[in-house]
Amino acid sequence: MTYPEADGLTVGRAAALVGVSVKTLHHWDAVGLVRPSGHTPAGYRVYSADDIARVHRVLVYRELGFPLAEIARILDDPSADARDHLRRQRAQLERRAGRLQEMARAVDRMLEALDAGLRLTPEEQVEIFGADWRPERVDEARDRWGGTAQWTQYAERAARMTPGDWKDVAARTEALNADLAAACRAGTAPGSSEANALAERHRALLGTYFDCTHAMHACLGRMFADDPGFAAYFDGIEPGLTAWLRDAIFANAGARGVDPATAAWE
Numbered sequence: 001m002t003y004p005e006a007d008g009l010t011v012g013r014a015a016a017l018v019g020v021s022v023k024t025l026h027h028w029d030a031v032g033l034v035r036p037s038g039h040t041p042a043g044y045r046v047y048s049a050d051d052i053a054r055v056h057r058v059l060v061y062r063e064l065g066f067p068l069a070e071i072a073r074i075l076d077d078p079s080a081d082a083r084d085h086l087r088r089q090r091a092q093l094e095r096r097a098g099r100l101q102e103m104a105r106a107v108d109r110m111l112e113a114l115d116a117g118l119r120l121t122p123e124e125q126v127e128i129f130g131a132d133w134r135p136e137r138v139d140e141a142r143d144r145w146g147g148t149a150q151w152t153q154y155a156e157r158a159a160r161m162t163p164g165d166w167k168d169v170a171a172r173t174e175a176l177n178a179d180l181a182a183a184c185r186a187g188t189a190p191g192s193s194e195a196n197a198l199a200e201r202h203r204a205l206l207g208t209y210f211d212c213t214h215a216m217h218a219c220l221g222r223m224f225a226d227d228p229g230f231a232a233y234f235d236g237i238e239p240g241l242t243a244w245l246r247d248a249i250f251a252n253a254g255a256r257g258v259d260p261a262t263a264a265w266e
Contacts, residue, residue: 008038008046018055025055033072034058064093150210157209169208176201180245181238190244191251199252202245214253218263221249 014036015022028034029045034054036045047055054075061071161169180198188195199217206212206220224230225246234242250260 008036008048009052010040011036011045011047014047014052014055018052018059020055020059028055028058028068031068031072033068033075150216153211154209169205172205176205177237181241183248184238184241184244190247191255195248196252196255199245199248202249203252213266214256214258215263216265217249218253218258218260219265221246221253221260222263 009017011022011025015025025034025045029036034051037048037051038046040046057075058068058071061074062068066074176198180202183195183198188198203212203214203217206217212220224234225242231242234245253260253263
């Protein structure tokens, strides 16, 4: 049938109205699912009101998961029981909804793990990191660095770590602290090969949580000395260790082309 230009909808206008692409309508036309009732004198496809109603019915069945061939059979076969199809599809949707809800709960648990950064209870944290560990340190760190790319990296890595992984990190930390304390007591000179090796071990340990460049390491060394909490921690391991570690980090960074005085977090 040929329509005047003002009657019906061209394929572009029909696609925009129902929210599908022109390519989709062309495909449905080609497979006989929704064929426009006529054309304009210029040869353009024209969709009538009944055609658009059929498009909407196709969209409903497609949203329910019916394949196009079955949709065509339901729409065109008078003997097809649309109610029976819909009842069966509703049962499938209920099962799918249940699976999606469980997946949503799993995602919530993953988000909690990523947000907390530790898959450990406070009791497990104390057991692994020692009696002087304060679980609220995680909250303090999140408040301080939560908006940085490094915190995101830390949270993603921490969420994948098992209690066994954390015990390994705690053991490595304890061994490194003992070696740092021994070097500080022995008067090992920052910038010496031994001190540089210890600084690199310290940077590698930080690399467990996020990628730590030498410039970042220098920034952290400065922060250790300036922050009373960090200073108390390191000096509690060995008197004077905070300043020694800062100087060792600075010297190691300088040996690798980083000026500690101007180092930036990058």
